[in-house]
Amino acid sequence: MASNSRLAIAIHTAGMLAAMAESGCVTSEKIAESVSTNSVVIRRIIGSLVKHDLVEVRMGAGGGSSLTRSPEEITLADIYLALEEGSLFQVPVLDQEHECKMGITVRPVIAEVLQEAEDDLIKKLRSITLADVMKRVRTRLIETGCFEEK
Amino acid sequence: MASNSRLAIAIHTAGMLAAMAESGCVTSEKIAESVSTNSVVIRRIIGSLVKHDLVEVRMGAGGGSSLTRSPEEITLADIYLALEEGSLFQVPVLDQEHECKMGITVRPVIAEVLQEAEDDLIKKLRSITLADVMKRVRTRLIETGCFEEK
DNA sequence: ACAAGTGTAACTAGTCTTGTTACAGACCTA
DNA sequence: TAGGTCTGTAACAAGACTAGTTACACTTGT
Numbered sequence: 639m640a641s642n643s644r645l646a647i648a649i650h651t652a653g654m655l656a657a658m659a660e661s662g663c664v665t666s667e668k669i670a671e672s673v674s675t676n677s678v679v680i681r682r683i684i685g686s687l688v689k690h691d692l693v694e695v696r697m698g699a700g701g702g703s704s705l706t707r708s709p710e711e712i713t714l715a716d717i718y719l720a721l722e723e724g725s726l727f728q729v730p731v732l733d734q735e736h737e738c739k740m741g742i743t744v745r746p747v748i749a750e751v752l753q754e755a756e757d758d759l760i761k762k763l764r765s766i767t768l769a770d771v772m773k774r775v776r777t778r779l780i781e782t783g784c785f786e787e788k
Numbered sequence: 789m790a791s792n793s794r795l796a797i798a799i800h801t802a803g804m805l806a807a808m809a810e811s812g813c814v815t816s817e818k819i820a821e822s823v824s825t826n827s828v829v830i831r832r833i834i835g836s837l838v839k840h841d842l843v844e845v846r847m848g849a850g851g852g853s854s855l856t857r858s859p860e861e862i863t864l865a866d867i868y869l870a871l872e873e874g875s876l877f878q879v880p881v882l883d884q885e886h887e888c889k890m891g892i893t894v895r896p897v898i899a900e901v902l903q904e905a906e907d908d909l910i911k912k913l914r915s916i917t918l919a920d921v922m923k924r925v926r927t928r929l930i931e932t933g934c935f936e937e938k
Numbered sequence: 939a940c941a942a943g944t945g946t947a948a949c950t951a952g953t954c955t956t957g958t959t960a961c962a963g964a965c966c967t968a
Numbered sequence: 969t970a971g972g973t974c975t976g977t978a979a980c981a982a983g984a985c986t987a988g989t990t991a992c993a994c995t996t997g998t
Contacts, residue, residue: 642877642878642954642955642956643877643878643879643880643955643956644955645877645902646877646878646879646880646895646898646899646902649898649901650891650894650895650898653894654890657890663974665973665974665975666974666975667974671887671888672888672890672891673891674880674882674886674891675956675957676956676957676958677975678956678957678958678959678976678977679955679956679957681975681976681977682976682977684975685975685976685977695974695975695976696964696965696974696975697963697964697965697973697974697975697976698963698964698965698966698973698974698975699964699965699966699967699971699972699973699974700965700966700967700973700974701964701965701966701973701974701975702974702975703975714901714905726876727792727793727795727796728792728793728796729793729796730793730796730824732824736824737821738821738822740807740822740925741800741822741823741824743925743928743929743932744800744803744921744925745796745800746928747921747924747925747928748796748799748800748921749796750924751799751864751916751921751924752795752796754912755864755909755912755913755916756909758908758909758911758912759905759906759908759909759912761908762904762905762908762909763905766901766905771894771897771898771901774897774900774901775890775893775894775897778893778896778897779893782893792985792986792987793986793987794986794987813943815942815943815944816943816944817943825987825988826987826988826989827943827944828945828946828987828988828989828990829986829987829988831944831945831946832945832946834944835944835945835946845943845944845945846943846944846995846996847943847944847945847994847995847996848942848943848944848994848995848996848997849940849941849942849943849995849996849997849998850942850943850996850997850998851942851943851944851995851996851997852943852944853944939998940997940998941996941997941998942995942996942997942998943994943995943996943997944993944994944995944996945992945993945994945995946991946992946993946994947990947991947992947993948989948990948991949988949989949990949991950987950988950989950990951986951987951988951989952985952986952987952988953984953985953986953987954983954984954985954986955982955983955984955985956981956982956983956984957980957981957982957983958979958980958981958982959978959979959980959981960977960978960979960980961976961977961978962975962976962977962978963974963975963976963977964973964974964975964976965972965973965974965975966971966972966973966974967970967971967972967973968969968970968971968972
């Protein structure tokens with residue numbers, strides 16, 4: 639599947655902003671380093687997050703981005719929807735001239751059903767906050783003993 | 789999203805096979821007409837369904853495909869999984885040489901969380917049988933008065 | 939034997955994602 | 969007010985994937 643990693647990158651980005659909250663703004667360059675990609679890619683994603691009021695940006699020197707709310711108040715569904723990637727599954731529409739009347743009727747039903755499934759996925763994402771993700775990361779860091787290594 | 793319509797096509801195809809169950813085998817050509825695509829595209833999808841024992845194929849003249857079980861016993865999850873499209877969301881792995889230790893730890897957590905969300909979606913799909921979809925189609929056909937038109 | 943089907947390879951065209959470079963505009967600070 | 973930092977965004981290239989086609993070998997019923 640030509641599935642994309644934008645959601646993963648967006649979550650990672652938001653996580654960085656949450657972790658760096660005390661340090662004020664974080665530049666796209668810094669995030670790009672941690673996420674291991676280009677700063678433009680990050681700015682594109684941050685643009686989507688800004689559009690949906692999850693992140694705010696300060697332009698110019700000393701600028702960068704930061705979360706508008708606490709990590710407890712941001713769910714993965716917020717991030718998912720902010721990316722505006724459209725439906726997970728495409729259901730090509732058949733034109734009304736199509737010979738098979740059954741086919742014309744089946745499509746909207748399939749679209750409906752798949753949309754319900756996607757809604758379930760979003761509901762699940764809505765139950766997970768950015769804080770939850772960070773907590774899991776912290777737990778894992780302790781488990782793997784990375785704290786000692788540092 | 790470069791999301792693909794394979795799932796929709798596969799469901800449509802399976803629905804056709806279910807509807808035509810009494811008529812015996814259905815050729816890929818016939819299905820392609822109804823679905824409005826090429827017969828090779830259909831055969832590719834049917835290949836996946838055969839691999840997962842949802843469909844059986846008879847070669848040669850008079851051949852074609854048919855369901856191996858009743859529509860009540862086939863869920864959309866069966867079809868979804870048969871397509872073997874891999875994870876819905878990609879989470880690129882960072883190599884261990886990556887400078888940011890946090891980043892290395894965050895990724896698997898994100899992958900875990902997104903996998904849980906996808907599992908929820910599959911659970912939803914598992915609750916919908918092919919028979920359910922066909923029932924909905926029938927209902928809609930009556931609602932829109934298509935029975936009269938014919 | 940022949941016609942009707944399937945399986946599969948190969949190729950094309952179109953689209954999407956990611957990575958990059960480039961540059962204008964915003965903004966802090968000296 | 970000048971210069972260095974940032975962001976936003978356009979433009980382009982590379983690579984991957986989908987969908988559509990053609991072509992052809994192989995299977996099988998009549």
